[in-house]
Amino acid sequence: MQSRLQAKQEIGGNISLRYTGTLDAVVKMIRYEGLPGFYKGMSTKILQSVFAASVLFMVKEELVKVFLVLVDKNRKRSTRYG
Structure with a gap:
């Protein structure tokens, strides 16, 4: 979540995808990606943790x-x- 908040602010692109805060990020993730959007980077994070x-x-x-x-x-x- 934190990396998304930081990345979306730096990348220009579509202003409607920018987050104004944590709650806004959660709402937009659910709206545009559904619940699987919360687990998108989990495999990478698990691999990093195991290593x-x-x-x-x-x-x-x-x-x-x-x-x-x-x-x-x-x-x-x-x-x-x-």
Whole structure:
């Protein structure tokens, strides 16, 4: 919804499709596109979210591995000198 509000204001085109606010955007979306208009960009957003989550988990796993290696080295060092 937010991206539509921003894009419609920047693109000239038909003045009747410009939104004056959130309620106006909702009314025009229902009038011109129906309820499916609300879900138009959902597949793209889901793909973006899945990709972001996968990168996040990959980075987290790599950080855990590095942390465990550092902890292991620290334990070996402390048992050697302790």
